[in-house]
Structure formats: C-alpha cells, structure tokens
Amino acid sequence: MSLSSGSNNYHQRLHALDVTTGAELLGGPVEIDASYQTLGGMTHFEAAQYVERAALLLSNGTLYTSWTSHCDVPPYSGWVMAYGASTLTPMAVFNAAPNSGGVGPAIWMSGGGPAADAAGNVYLLTANGVFETTLDANGFPNQGDYGNSFLKLALAGGTLKVSDYFTLYNAVNESGRDQDLGSGGIMLLPDLTDGSGVVRHLAAGAGKDGNLYVVNRDAMGRFNSTSNQQIWQQLTGAVTPGIWSTPAYFNGALYFGPNSGTLLRFAINAARISTSPTSRSSVRFAYPGTSPAISANGTSNGILWAHENTTPAVLHAYDAGNLANELYNSAQAANGRDQFGAGNKFITPVIADGKVFIGTQSGVAVFGLLN
Numbered sequence: 001m002s003l004s005s006g007s008n009n010y011h012q013r014l015h016a017l018d019v020t021t022g023a024e025l026l027g028g029p030v031e032i033d034a035s036y037q038t039l040g041g042m043t044h045f046e047a048a049q050y051v052e053r054a055a056l057l058l059s060n061g062t063l064y065t066s067w068t069s070h071c072d073v074p075p076y077s078g079w080v081m082a083y084g085a086s087t088l089t090p091m092a093v094f095n096a097a098p099n100s101g102g103v104g105p106a107i108w109m110s111g112g113g114p115a116a117d118a119a120g121n122v123y124l125l126t127a128n129g130v131f132e133t134t135l136d137a138n139g140f141p142n143q144g145d146y147g148n149s150f151l152k153l154a155l156a157g158g159t160l161k162v163s164d165y166f167t168l169y170n171a172v173n174e175s176g177r178d179q180d181l182g183s184g185g186i187m188l189l190p191d192l193t194d195g196s197g198v199v200r201h202l203a204a205g206a207g208k209d210g211n212l213y214v215v216n217r218d219a220m221g222r223f224n225s226t227s228n229q230q231i232w233q234q235l236t237g238a239v240t241p242g243i244w245s246t247p248a249y250f251n252g253a254l255y256f257g258p259n260s261g262t263l264l265r266f267a268i269n270a271a272r273i274s275t276s277p278t279s280r281s282s283v284r285f286a287y288p289g290t291s292p293a294i295s296a297n298g299t300s301n302g303i304l305w306a307h308e309n310t311t312p313a314v315l316h317a318y319d320a321g322n323l324a325n326e327l328y329n330s331a332q333a334a335n336g337r338d339q340f341g342a343g344n345k346f347i348t349p350v351i352a353d354g355k356v357f358i359g360t361q362s363g364v365a366v367f368g369l370l371n
Contacts, residue, residue, distance in 0.1 A: 010048035014065065014088055030088040032065070034081055036095040039143060043098055049076050053346075054185075055113030060120040061085050062155065066113075068106035068127070072178075075102025078126055078146075080114070080153065082160055092160035094153055096126050099143040104129025105175075105182065110288060111346035112185020112246030117201070117217065121163065122153040125205050127182035128175035131167055131223075139222045140165070148174055148181040150205060150215050166213075166221040169228050174209060181207040185246030185291070187254070188217070192271035200271040202232055204247060204254060210240030212256070212266075214273060233273060239264065244288030246348065250320050251299050253278070257290035263306060265323050279323040286310055288345050294320055295351040303327065305349040305356055312336075313343035315358055315367060330367070340365035 013029035034045040050067040057064040063085040069076035078096035083089060097105050105126040107114075114124040129147035136142045140162065148171035154163040168174060168181060189202045201217040214233040215221055221230040228234050239258045248255040254266045254273060263281040267274045286309050296302040302320030307313060312331075315338070319325035330338035341360045350357040356367040 012047045012050065012052070014063075014083060016088060026086065026088050028088050030083070030090075032081065034079065034090070034093040036079075036093055036098050038098040040099075043077070043095065045079055046075075049073070050079070053111060054107050054109045054124070055111060057114045057116060057122065058085055059116035059122065062091060062120070063088075064114055064122060066107040066124065068108045069104065072104065072106070072128075074104075076104060076106055077102065078105050078107040078129075080107065080122070080124070080160060082155055092155055092158055094160040094162075096149075096151065097129055097145045097147070100130035100145045100147075105131075105145075105147040105149075108180065108182050109185040110183060110244045110246065110291070111348070112291065115186050115188045115203070117188060120155060121217075122155070122160075123186050123188060123203055123217070124151055124153070125149070125182040125184065125186050125207070126151060127180040128178055131171045131175070133172065133223070133225060135223060141167075141223070147171055148179075148207075150181075150186070150203065150213070150220055152217065152220060164217075164220045164222070166215045166228075166231055167223040168213075169224050169226060171223075179208045181205065181209075181213075183207045184243035187247045187249055189249060189254070189268070192268065194271040200232070202271065204273070206239045206243040206247075206256065208242040208244075210238070210242050210258070211236050212238040212273065232271075235266075235273060235275060238266070238276070245291040245346070248292040248294050248304070250294040250296060250302050250304075253320070255292045255294075255304060255320075255323075257285055257292055257306060259287055259289040260284060261289060263290065263292060263304070263318065263323050265320075279321075281306075281316070281318060281323045281326065283308065283316065283326075283329075286343075291346065291348040293349045293351060295356075296320070305351065307343070307347040307349060307358055309343035309345060309347070311342040312339045313341060313347075313358070313360070315340070315349065315356065315365075338367070
C-alpha cells in the first residue's frame with residue numbers, strides 16, 4: 001500500500017492483518033525499502049515511483065512482493081522482494097533491470113502474481129524494457145537486464161537471482177513498440193507426460209503480441225537472436241489481439257481471456273497445447289479481457305467464471321468443457337436483481353464455500369444460490 005506522510009514523502013508498507021478484526025499482526029506494518037547492486041554502484045527503491053500491481057506470492061514460508069511503475073514513468077525497474085511470512089523480516093531482493101537507466105522492465109502481469117513450484121523456485125513475466133542481446137559466458141544478458149522475459153528465480157543464502165530464463169528473440173523490437181510480454185500473467189502447468197513418456201514441467205504465458213508461449217521449466221531456452229524455436233511451443237497469434245490477464249487451467253485444458261476477445265479453451269494432449277481453441281464463448285470481453293477462474297467437484301462439474309468489464313459489470317458462468325455453453329450471467333436476472341455496479345480492470349472471481357466473490361470499485365459482491 002502506498003501512503004503519503006507529507007507533501008513529498010511516500011511510503012510502501014507491508015501489513016499482516018487479522019482477517020476477523022483487521023488488527024495488525026507480526027509487528028507490522030513493515031516499511032518496504034531495498035537497495036540493489038548495479039554495475040555503477042547501488043540503486044535504491046524509491047517508494048513514490050512504484051505500484052504493487054502483481055499479486056503477492058506465498059511459497060515455502062516466504063512472502064514475495066513485486067513492483068511496477070506508474071504508467072512507464074521513469075525512473076523505474078522491476079523489483080521482487082522476499083520476506084519471512086511469519087516475521088515480515090526482509091530476506092532477499094532482486095531487480096530485473098538494475099542497469100537499464102531506469103526505463104524498465106517492470107513487473108505488471110495485470111494483477112496476476114508470480115508462481116512457484118514445489119522446490120520454491122519463483123516464476124514471473126517481465127514487461128517492455130531493456131534486454132542486453134550480448135550474453136555472458138553462461139548465456140545471461142551481460143548487464144543483467146531482462147526485458148520481455150520469462151524468469152525463474154531461486155532463493156538461496158539470502159540472495160534471489162535468475163537461475164534460468166527465456167527472452168523473445170525480438171524482445172528489443174517489441175519493447176520499442178510497447179509490446180509487453182508481461183502484460184499477462186504466468187501459469188505453471190501440472191506435470192504432463194509427452195508422447196515419449198517423459199514427464200514435462202511447463203509454464204505458459206502471453207502478452208500484447210497475441211502469441212502464446214510455452215517454456216520447459218527445466219530448460220527455459222534463454223535467448224536466441226533469430227527465433228524462439230528453442231522453447232517448448234509457440235502458438236503465433238493464438239490469443240490475439242493480446243493478453244492483459246492471467247490464464248486458468250482445469251482438467252487438461254488451458255483458458256485465456258484476450259483483450260476485447262472471446263474466452264478461449266485450448267486442449268492439452270501429450271504435453272502439447274492445441275494449435276487452435278477447442279471452444280470459445282459467444283461474448284466478447286471488453287478491455288482488458290478477463291481473468292478466468294474455475295470451480296469444480298474434483299475433475300467433474302467444472303464451471304468457468306469470468307468478469308466482464310462493462311457498466312454494469314457482468315459475472316458469467318460457463319461449462320468449462322465447452323465455453324459455447326453459458327450456464328448463467330448476472331444480466332439475466334429480472335429487474336436487475338444481480339447487478340453489482342460498474343466494472344473494473346483485472347478482476348478475478350474467487351470461489352469459496354459455495355459462493356463467488358467479485359471485487360468492485362467500492363467493495364465486494366457475493367453471489368450464491370437464492371435458496
């Protein structure tokens with residue numbers, strides 16, 4: 001949360017709150033502050049320059065928070081900070097662009113959070129910004145700036161650093177045209193067995209260029225100046241006109257909600273994503289598209305929930321196996337019974353205890369069975 005304590009003094013603070021009373025816990029709040037080594041010295045986190053757009057990540061007792069700019073207003077870079085979840089003690093810090101001159105990349109992901117695997121490795125997508133096409137002896141950008149990239153971060157010995165990555169072959173060109181990979185969120189897929197019987201550990205992501213990228217988390221591909229053929233799979237134009245949301249996964253299928261497009265379901269077979277959607281919604285979702293969420297009874301009775309950013313906003317429910325089959329939407333109810341106010345960006349439905357919770361501009365709307 002960003003707070004001002006005077007005309008020019010801004011603060012970002014980390015809170016741990018009792019969900020029943022709102023009381024501060026763990027000695028919070030903690031002032032968010034960090035410095036990071038650059039080639040020329042140190043760069044410092046300036047609270048006024050940053051927004052926490054991406055969601056928090058809790059993994060193996062560590063809480064991660066990540067930071068983006070105010071509409072690409074320099075100077076800015078992409079910070080990730082690790083805290084002890086039981087103490088709020090700072091543990092480590094990473095900067096995705098320490099030597100970029102303050103022009104990114106940042107970490108947006110349209111409200112989606114970094115993801116973690118069972119070993120505690122952290123994965124995220126970066127936005128437009130500097131990437132050095134000159135690589136060091138280990139195949140990493142020689143000044144440590146990672147624009148338009150998939151990043152795999154490892155926390156060890158009080159340091160948080162890139163252990164592997166993939167960067168688009170045309171990352172510099174796309175950054176120059178404000179074509180963020182990191183406008184969308186990342187999805188770690190469950191273990192998938194390929195056609196040769198090998199178990200694959202994959203991650204999927206997409207951004208403004210409308211391409212769907214799938215990388216092998218065990219060997220992400222790094223950077224090739226001529227093509228992206230080193231990654232697991234690329235579906236060119238599969239999610240046009242672009243992604244400003246986070247995908248969902250259920251029961252062997254991957255779901256995307258493109259900007260001003262229809263919801264899309266892609267089937268996964270032998271660790272490969274279908275080259276075209278197996279079903280889609282009839283409704284087009286206005287900017288920024290939609291971040292779908294799934295409720296189900298195990299692997300059956302899957303329902304895909306999606307928020308439509310209109311005025312009034314609309315909550316949709318679809319058959320997760322066939323998005324052409326809409327089960328419900330909140331505009332259907334007579335006399336406006338289910339209307340819940342104007343829409344907003346980057347809203348993901350939350351399903352719990354038989355209810356669906358939707359963030360609004362002024363509160364939370366709760367949907368459930370009438371009886």
